[in-house]
Amino acid sequence: MNFGESIKEEIFSKPLKENHCKKAFLAGIIRGSGVLFEAENGYGLSFKIAGERRAIIVADLIRETFGFDVREISVEEDRLNARDVFEISLTGEEARKVLLDLGIIKESREGTSVLGFFGEITDRECCFRAFLRGLFVVSGSCTVPGENSGEKTGYHLELCFSHSVSAELTAKELFKRNIKSNITRRKSDYVLYIKSADGIKDFIAALPAPVSVLKLTDIMIEREILNVSNRRKNCDLGNVNRQIEAQEKILAAINKIEKERGVDFLKPDLKATANARKKFADDTLSELAARLSITKSCLNHRLRKIAEIAEKL
Numbered sequence: 001m002n003f004g005e006s007i008k009e010e011i012f013s014k015p016l017k018e019n020h021c022k023k024a025f026l027a028g029i030i031r032g033s034g035v036l037f038e039a040e041n042g043y044g045l046s047f048k049i050a051g052e053r054r055a056i057i058v059a060d061l062i063r064e065t066f067g068f069d070v071r072e073i074s075v076e077e078d079r080l081n082a083r084d085v086f087e088i089s090l091t092g093e094e095a096r097k098v099l100l101d102l103g104i105i106k107e108s109r110e111g112t113s114v115l116g117f118f119g120e121i122t123d124r125e126c127c128f129r130a131f132l133r134g135l136f137v138v139s140g141s142c143t144v145p146g147e148n149s150g151e152k153t154g155y156h157l158e159l160c161f162s163h164s165v166s167a168e169l170t171a172k173e174l175f176k177r178n179i180k181s182n183i184t185r186r187k188s189d190y191v192l193y194i195k196s197a198d199g200i201k202d203f204i205a206a207l208p209a210p211v212s213v214l215k216l217t218d219i220m221i222e223r224e225i226l227n228v229s230n231r232r233k234n235c236d237l238g239n240v241n242r243q244i245e246a247q248e249k250i251l252a253a254i255n256k257i258e259k260e261r262g263v264d265f266l267k268p269d270l271k272a273t274a275n276a277r278k279k280f281a282d283d284t285l286s287e288l289a290a291r292l293s294i295t296k297s298c299l300n301h302r303l304r305k306i307a308e309i310a311e312k313l
C-alpha cells in the first residue's frame with residue numbers, strides 16, 4: 001500500500017462522532033468527486049469511492065445523516081490499481097436534500113445554482129478537518145521517497161478539483177493554518193499540491209491522521225540520515241580527487257623539467273623536494289613534509305614553485 005492509501009485507511013478507520021462532522025466529511029467527498037447531472041425529476045448527484053468497505057462506510061454515513069438508504073450503487077473495476085470503484089448515485093428529492101444541506105447548491109427565485117464556496121459546513125475547525133478528510137479520500141494522493149524501489153520519488157501530496165474556486169478556497173484555508181500549497185492545471189482539473197516534506201506533514205497532521213504523521217516523520221529522519229552520509233561521501237571523494245589531480249600535475253611538472261633541462265636545473269631545496277615527491281609518490285603532503293623536515297606550507301610553496309618553473313619552460 002502506498003503512503004497516500006495508508007492515510008486514507010487511517011481516515012476510514014476512525015468513525016466520525018458528531019453529526020456536523022459527518023456532514024462536512026460527506027461535503028468533502030462530494031466536492032472532491034461528485035458529478036451533478038440533470039435527472040428527470042430534477043438534480044442528480046453521483047460520486048465515486050474506491051474499495052467496498054469504504055463505499056459501505058459512506059453509504060452508512062448518508063443513512064445516519066439524511067435518514068435514507070442509498071439505492072443506487074454501481075461497481076466498476078479499476079484494473080490499474082486492482083480494486084473496485086463504487087459509484088453512488090442519488091436523484092430526485094434525495095439528491096436535492098443532500099446538495100442543499102451540504103451547502104453545495106442554493107435555490108433562489110432565479111433557479112438553482114452551484115455554490116463555489118463551502119458555506120457554513122466548514123465553519124467549525126472540527127468540520128473543516130472532516131471536510132479535508134473527505135476531499136482527500138476521494139481526490140487526494142500522496143507519495144514519499146523510497147516507496148517504489150528503484151524509482152526516485154520525492155515528496156508530493158495533491159488534491160484534485162474540477163473547479164478552480166474550490167481549489168483556491170482550500171488553498172486559502174490551508175494557508176490560514178500555515179500550510180502552503182500551490183495550484184496547477186492538469187487537463188481540465190485544478191490540482192492543489194504540496195511538495196515540501198514539512199508541508200505534507202502539517203497537512204496530514206491537520207486531517208488529523210496521527211499514525212501517518214509518525215510514519216512520515218520516520219521516513220523524513222531516515223532520508224535525512226541518508227542525505228547527510230551521501231553528502232559526506234561525496235565530499236570525501238571530492239577531496240581525494242582534488243589531491244590526486246594536484247599530485248599528477250606536480251609529477252608531470254617535475255618530469256618536464258627533468259626532460260627539458262635536467263634535474264640539476266632546480267635549486268638544491270627544490271631539487272630535493274622534486275626527488276622526494278617522485279620517490280614517495282604515495283605520501284600525503286603532511287607525510288612528505290615530515291620526511292623533508294619542513295612544514296606543510298613550506299612544502300606547498302616549493303611544489304608551487306616547481307610547477308611555475310615547469311610552466312615557463
Ligand SMILES: [Zn+2]
Nearest residue numbers: 020021126127
Ligand atoms: Zn464538526
